[in-house]
Amino acid sequence: MSGTCFATDFWKDDARRKTWEQIVPGEPRETIPYTLTLDAIQKYCRVVGDLHPLYFDQAYADNSRYQGLIAPPSIHILLMFACTPAHDWMRSPGTVNAGQSWSYHIPARPDDTITLQARALDKFIKKDRLFVVHDNVFFNQHGQVICAGRGWTIRPF
Amino acid sequence: MRQTNTRFDIGHQVSGTPFSPTRASIRQFCEASLDFNPLHLDDEYMQRDFGKTHFGSIIMHGMNNFGVITKMLTDWLYAHGGIQRRLETRWKLPVKPGDTISPAAVVTGSKDSATGRWLTLDVRVRNQRGEVVAVGQAMVEFPRPEDGLGTREQR
Numbered sequence: 335m336s337g338t339c340f341a342t343d344f345w346k347d348d349a350r351r352k353t354w355e356q357i358v359p360g361e362p363r364e365t366i367p368y369t370l371t372l373d374a375i376q377k378y379c380r381v382v383g384d385l386h387p388l389y390f391d392q393a394y395a396d397n398s399r400y401q402g403l404i405a406p407p408s409i410h411i412l413l414m415f416a417c418t419p420a421h422d423w424m425r426s427p428g429t430v431n432a433g434q435s436w437s438y439h440i441p442a443r444p445d446d447t448i449t450l451q452a453r454a455l456d457k458f459i460k461k462d463r464l465f466v467v468h469d470n471v472f473f474n475q476h477g478q479v480i481c482a483g484r485g486w487t488i489r490p491f
Numbered sequence: 492m493r494q495t496n497t498r499f500d501i502g503h504q505v506s507g508t509p510f511s512p513t514r515a516s517i518r519q520f521c522e523a524s525l526d527f528n529p530l531h532l533d534d535e536y537m538q539r540d541f542g543k544t545h546f547g548s549i550i551m552h553g554m555n556n557f558g559v560i561t562k563m564l565t566d567w568l569y570a571h572g573g574i575q576r577r578l579e580t581r582w583k584l585p586v587k588p589g590d591t592i593s594p595a596a597v598v599t600g601s602k603d604s605a606t607g608r609w610l611t612l613d614v615r616v617r618n619q620r621g622e623v624v625a626v627g628q629a630m631v632e633f634p635r636p637e638d639g640l641g642t643r644e645q646r
Binding site for chain 2: 382
């Protein structure tokens with residue numbers, strides 16, 4: 335994956351992560367450019383059981399309206415973690431995903447260099463739970479918006 | 492890419508492929524998504540209470556469910572020249588190894604625009620007990636043929 339060594343132990347950097355109290359709505363999150371490989375796309379697709387030829391069959395994809403292989407819209411699931419560092423607060427153990435809303439413009443493609451603009455947008459207490467709302471915009475190497483989305487997470491105490 | 496009937500009426504139903512997570516598939520989703528939260532890996536950790544919630548054992552990633560819903564929408568859309576434009580979801584109940592979840596959607600509205608026909612859909616995902624584990628709304632577009640992708644993508 336473009337030489338990047340991804341963190342797999344979410345406890346390792348936990349002391350460095352912002353707690354709910356420390357998260358500042360509006361403050362940008364640190365992000366990292368990421369080169370999306372065909373291998374990474376297809377690994378994700380196989381896991382969710384999505385073997386559509388637009389993601390696997392070069393000849394089929396070349397003859398489609400997309401004129402080449404693409405990633406499925408939900409590839410932002412991978413990009414969210416690929417484009418943020420190990421100490422990002424989204425990796426806090428116990429973070430529960432309450433819901434997400436995503437809007438799609440153009441597909442991500444193999445070998446795209448993806449950048450992310452992300453921030454906490456809101457935080458609140460509801461039913462004795464700590465929530466943080468985050469928003470995110472993914473761009474390709476041409477500066478085009480791939481997708482934009484917002485998520486509601488319940489933060490660990 | 493086939494262009495067939497894109498005038499789906501309100502009430503048109505779409506159903507997706509059932510998905511049965513296992514401990515292995517959840518681990519694989521960790522690796523494919525880079526989301527190694529202990530919620531999905533560590534049974535001992537999951538004996539804790541999470542606020543008022545007690546899961547009791549590992550749970551499938553909510554975003555795996557998002558991927559299953561997306562597959563349902565794109566399998567339908569690609570076959571008819573459509574594009575997934577929006578998906579909003581709320582997770583209602585946890586999904587655990589051994590469960591089987593099945594997504595379904597129904598067209599609730601449509602609007603013709605300068606670029607194509609837009610539809611809205613309500614989404615429901617149920618487990619094998621018929622319990623609703625996720626709800627959502629989707630928006631899809633069937634571009635006019637002359638608009639190609641319906642976007643101005645730079646290649």
